[in-house]
Amino acid sequence: MKIAILYSNHTPLLSYNDDWLESFFDIKNIFVKKYNVLELNLFQSQRILFEYDYIVLLHSTNSNSFTLPKLYRLGCLNFRKAKIIYFVGNEYKLMREKINFAKLNHIEYIVSQLPQDTAEWLYEKTNSKIISLPHALNAKVFKSINSFEDRIIDVGNRSYEYPWYLGDVDRVKTLEFLDKLDVNLKLDISTNPLKRFNRQEWANFLNTCKFTIASEAGSSFLERDDKTRKLVNEYIDKNPDITFEKIYEKFFKNYKGESINGKCVSSRHFDAVGTKTCQILLEGRYNDILEPNIHYLELKKDFSNINEVIEKMKNPIHIKEIVDNAYEYVMDNHTHKHRIKYLFSEVMK
Known part of the structure; x- marks a missing residue:
């Protein structure tokens, strides 16, 4: 299995973005490669659509605005081999745009930070499979040192x-x-x-x-x-x-x-x-x-x-x-x- 992880530049003060990005590289026996969407050229953007089995769009690609390449935002994601796993960030703003993005591009999987029942309500007008996946512990960084x-x-x-x-x-x-x-x-x-x-x-x-x-x-x-x-x-x-x-x-x-x-x-x-x-x-x-x-x-x-x-x-x-x-x-x-x-x-x- 080959997975492309797409992320965007983000402030180091929002460290959960790094936690999620790093977590995919702990998967064994799977090829994973990350791409900063702000650095993708046209050729790379096209190649990703067909080279991978799954494309993961992390929260940082859409939290406060969509930073995906224009090629993707205009519907070209529909011409792909890969299935898309769409992590939605900041699920309290720009929801119309985020929901429409899923519908326009026939996203297979929406990953929500919200409880499952809440997420099902929010995204019920998409045809995506909704997966509740709240934040978690990065035990490598957040560990007890002092009594x-x-x-x-x-x-x-x-x-x-x-x-x-x-x-x-x-x-x-x-x-x-x-x-x-x-x-x-x-x-x-x-x-x-x-x-x-x-x-x-x-x-x-x-x-x-x-x-x-x-x-x-x-x-x-x-x-x-x-x-x-x-x-x-x-x-x-x-x-x-x-x-x-x-x-x-x-x-x-x-x-x-x-x-x-x-x-x-x-x-x-x-x-x-x-x-x-x-x-x-x-x-x-x-x-x-x-x-x-x-x-x-x-x-x-x-x-x-x-x-x-x-x-x-x-x-x-x-x-x-x-x-x-x-x-x-x-x-x-x-x-x-x-x-x-x-x-x-x-x-x-």
């Missing part, structure tokens, strides 16, 4: 505020939780883009943290046509001083459009599991992978259990049980090796 007792930061994180068109401010709520903690705890939290880390720096940072705090990724109001996202962005452009509360009141409180909850587990959740950093996560589904108070400390969105969470943070025996449970479970079931094995088991059916 819990030797970590110098009590709660640490790097993040950024999600755009308001997603319909919630869950990430802001995680920051509000920090205001309730003991003032003597050492915190290292930032939403400043200039203070974010590359992959190895992030792994090193997590190894200095006892706890990290996060929420699910994705949209609370996932649409197939991006209608509300565009309206919210236009409204903010015209009203730059608007608050989220007013945005929510106008666009989401009495929402009557066609949408579904598009929240999902993210790569950062698995990164923390690998470094044995205890996670405090806002309540959510997390693709039905991570279980509350078994793999992480669950914080209710209304903070109704905040005192309980704070008390659990003071119990090192309980915290060790949480991080060990999460680590053993993920190592046994949710590494990139597991994901790639599952992907091809579905493709070969």
Whole structure:
């Protein structure tokens, strides 16, 4: 079997792109070659269509825009021998374009980060086979180096505020939780883009943290046509001083459009599991992978259990049980090796 992996240039701050790219080269007895789509010439673009059994389009080729060669974007992918495995990135924006791309090019397999039922709804108007393949642990990079007792930061994180068109401010709520903690705890939290880390720096940072705090990724109001996202962005452009509360009141409180909850587990959740950093996560589904108070400390969105969470943070025996449970479970079931094995088991059916 011969596989061509197509990817695009991406910021080193989004290290999951590297995780997925590297994971395909761990497959034994299969020829795999990678191509940066921004460097493909016309001859290479044509040759790939017929030389390989499968063409994998990774998230970076379509996350914020399509970076594929013009030849591919205009429908020439239809003239191919290879079957296409299409990893869709950022499944909360440009969904009309991403869905139409799959339909225009008769894509055989759509790989989604979303839970299977959510992905089936999102892509139901394509004829593609839908494969839910959420992020996973890169155990080669994200591993525990420092013991819990030797970590110098009590709660640490790097993040950024999600755009308001997603319909919630869950990430802001995680920051509000920090205001309730003991003032003597050492915190290292930032939403400043200039203070974010590359992959190895992030792994090193997590190894200095006892706890990290996060929420699910994705949209609370996932649409197939991006209608509300565009309206919210236009409204903010015209009203730059608007608050989220007013945005929510106008666009989401009495929402009557066609949408579904598009929240999902993210790569950062698995990164923390690998470094044995205890996670405090806002309540959510997390693709039905991570279980509350078994793999992480669950914080209710209304903070109704905040005192309980704070008390659990003071119990090192309980915290060790949480991080060990999460680590053993993920190592046994949710590494990139597991994901790639599952992907091809579905493709070969």
